[in-house]
Amino acid sequence: MDGRESVGSRYAEHLTDQDLLVLTGGRADQVAALRREPTLVLDLLERPGVADALITARGACSR
Numbered sequence: 001m002d003g004r005e006s007v008g009s010r011y012a013e014h015l016t017d018q019d020l021l022v023l024t025g026g027r028a029d030q031v032a033a034l035r036r037e038p039t040l041v042l043d044l045l046e047r048p049g050v051a052d053a054l055i056t057a058r059g060a061c062s063r
Contacts, residue, residue, distance in 0.1 A: 008038035015041065022057045023050060 001009070001061075016029055023044045024030035034040050045051050 004042065008040070009044045011041050011045070012038035019057070022054050040063050042054055 012035065020031045020034045020041075021028060023034065023041065032042075045054075
């Protein structure tokens with residue numbers, strides 16, 4: 001496992017399926033793909049606004 005895979009796996013450990021659903025823009029079929037390939041999580045988080053959407057969604061869920 002290289003460094004990027006290791007970091008992606010660590011992120012994925014802390015993300016729920018609901019979090020991953022937010023990252024995929026609501027595409028439930030893609031959640032399993034993110035679980036299989038956690039480096040994709042890093043790719044998504046690098047996109048402008050994606051991390052903000054996740055933080056916003058988590059905030060809405062905790063209310």
